[in-house]
Amino acid sequence: MFVVLSASVGGVLLALLITGFAAAFVLRARYGRDPDPNHVAVLVLGDLARSPRTLAHALSLAAHGFTVSLIGYPGAALPPAIAAHPRLRVVTIAATRGIGTSLGAARPTSAPMPRVGVSRQLRTGIRKVVCDTWRLVAAVLTLGDDRRSTTPSCLLVQNPPAVPTLAVAALLAWILRARVVVDWHNFAYSLLALKLDMPSLLRAMQFYEQLAGDQATAHLCVSHAMAEELEERWGLHGPITAFHDRPRxxxxxxxxxxxxxxxxxxxxxxxxRRYAPQPRITEEVVDAAANTRTVTYPASHDPRAHAPLLLVSSTSWTADEDFDALLLAMRIYDDEATPPRAEPISRLLEMVITGRGPLKAHYERLIHAHPWRFIHLRTAWLDDDDYPRLLASADVGISLHKSSSGLDLPMKIVDLFGAGTPVLAWAYPTLENEMVRAGVNGATFTDADTLAAHLLRLAQVGAADHELATWRRGAREFGATRWEETWASKVLPVFHDIKAKAAVETAARAAAAATATAASSAASVSDRGPDKKEL
Incomplete structure (x- = not known):
């Protein structure tokens, strides 16, 4: 059965490949006219509103005089700066369910894993690739047919997703005589490994990602470690620029x-609870059944001495963030927090978890089922105006991002540092080497016990005030370097170089066309012979 299925799928793919090559030559003849050196098409096969780095690239390009076409899936409302910019046009394409969306993210041990057959995954994946390819090609090619736009000379592509984005970008670049810049956020094959335990498929995915990515003219990436991986181990050609995310x-x-x-x-x-007078606790009544904690305070004391510690964690609720570890750390804190009449006194914890994603409902059930004593947990979704305010109001941010490749860096930490808030982050070498410096702008952990120990230390009344103040200074120093100034010095030269080359090539083709036209006219006159009036 599997052999028959493989043969049929192979036949379909071969037919699609032959048809695609034929169509590519026809399209090059139709659309391969001179591209606009000043026009950049920014492509992302994802919800545009949830692609902050890509939106920031588009805004920066437009701010520096480029005409920008931003192409991706519709979703949440885009920031007004994007929607209203006169040099920036948004083109949305319909999303197609595929392997990733049909399975969701890989499940943690506390969540059930659905059973989905390999043949169903294969059919769904092929359908998604075909539909996404068609929609991307149509969206980019029709830019030049619109009176409001021109044909782009450069395609900026976010990776992941890699399928079919990287291959389609290479195809479009050949058709349009354009160039491709890949912005490497992570590696698609490493994210796929979180969902599927199929080593042969993962090796094939890595080979494809490397081969298709190598067709690009230039590369951007989010860390120095990733730049080293792309250059030394992947052997990609073209300049590779490590451009760290910076606060917006x-x-x-x-x-x-x-x-x-x-x-x-x-x-x-x-x-x-945070701002009302909260002196030393003198009496406590805990009702576990009602999940409540009633306290009585004396009349006079420092009103903020016992204020709760406000924690915030932003997430997409996927399995590359270990929320089982977070909940375990919260339970450890709840069990070990100092009794109210002992010294030193532990503060209450206020934990706000923001974001949307496939595992949110699962963890909300676990949160509500536990009788918390010293912790208040809540989930929330905030708009673009309120989310930065929440980060700036927090005492500490928590990042559970593990990194599937070990080479990317979470933008949520950049946002926290921009807001002046230090972090407790899941440790891996790239993060510790390039972003979170222990004792300077936060600390790291690798398990629930270490995270709980950090929280127990930070929550001791008066004991960790100096440490938190030091961390805040470090976070503000990191956040003082902003996106635009770094982008202008590191990324803008890449696009200026491509623009200059496109302009030279356009001028050369125009000169060649003029020469050919003149030669053709001369040959036509010669073929007609002398004018009768001259005889």
């Missing part, structure tokens, strides 16, 4: 008064 303009520290105003609107109960 909205992510800035907030004064205490603005933090309080935001929290009072976002969660009045949280603001009440």
């Amino acid at each position: 303009p909205a992510f800035i520290p907030l004064p205490d008064a603005e933090q309080r105003a935001f929290l009072e609107g976002f969660a009045p109960d949280l603001a009440q």
